[in-house]
Amino acid sequence: MQPCLVKIRRIRSGSDLPLPRYMTPHAAGMDLCADVDADLVLEPGERALVPTGIAIALPDGFEAQIRPRSGLALKHGIALVNSPGTIDPDYRGEIGVIIINHGADAFVVRRGERIAQMVFAPFVRAELLDVDELDETARGDGGFGHTGR
Numbered sequence: 001m002q003p004c005l006v007k008i009r010r011i012r013s014g015s016d017l018p019l020p021r022y023m024t025p026h027a028a029g030m031d032l033c034a035d036v037d038a039d040l041v042l043e044p045g046e047r048a049l050v051p052t053g054i055a056i057a058l059p060d061g062f063e064a065q066i067r068p069r070s071g072l073a074l075k076h077g078i079a080l081v082n083s084p085g086t087i088d089p090d091y092r093g094e095i096g097v098i099i100i101n102h103g104a105d106a107f108v109v110r111r112g113e114r115i116a117q118m119v120f121a122p123f124v125r126a127e128l129l130d131v132d133e134l135d136e137t138a139r140g141d142g143g144f145g146h147t148g149r
Contacts, residue, residue, distance in 0.1 A: 004120045006064075007057040011035070011094050015053055017112055029067060029117030032097060040109040047081055047100035050115055058089040058120070065119045066097060072115070077103025080116060087118075 008019060012035070020030035034040070035053030042048055058064060066085035072078035081098040097116045101107045109115060 029119045031114040032116045034113045042101040049096045052095045
C-alpha cells in the first residue's frame with residue numbers, strides 16, 4: 001500500500017468537530033462531518049451544499065474521492081449529487097458535500113453528523129492521441145445492456 005501524507009487545515013479556528021478518521025481498522029474511507037452552525041432540514045427532493053470545515057493538501061498524483069455513506073442511503077435515502085466527488089491535489093478550499101434527500105421524509109443534518117466518506121487514491125494523467133481508427137475488440141461499440149440481462 002502506497003502511503004499518502006495529507007495536510008489538513010481547520011477552516012474555523014477552535015472547531016469542536018473531530019478531524020476525519022477511519023472508523024474501523026480496515027476502513028477504506030475516512031468519515032466527514034457536517035460543520036453547520038444550526039440544524040439543516042432537507043425536505044424530500046431538496047439538496048444542499050454541506051460544509052465540512054476542513055481543507056486539505058494532497059500530494060501530486062493523488063485525489064480524494066468524496067463518497068456517500070451507505071447507512072444514510074439505506075435508512076434515509078440520502079445520496080451525494082456528484083458521487084464520487086473529486087478533490088484535486090491543487091485544490092485548497094473548504095471541502096463541501098452536495099447531499100440530496102431521495103427519502104420520503106425530511107432529513108435533518110446536525111452539527112458533527114457523519115455525512116460522507118473520503119477515500120484517497122492515486123491517479124495517472126492521460127495523453128490523448130488523435131487517430132482515424134481504433135483497434136477492434138469483441139465488444140466493439142456495444143454498450144448499455146448489450147450483454148443481455
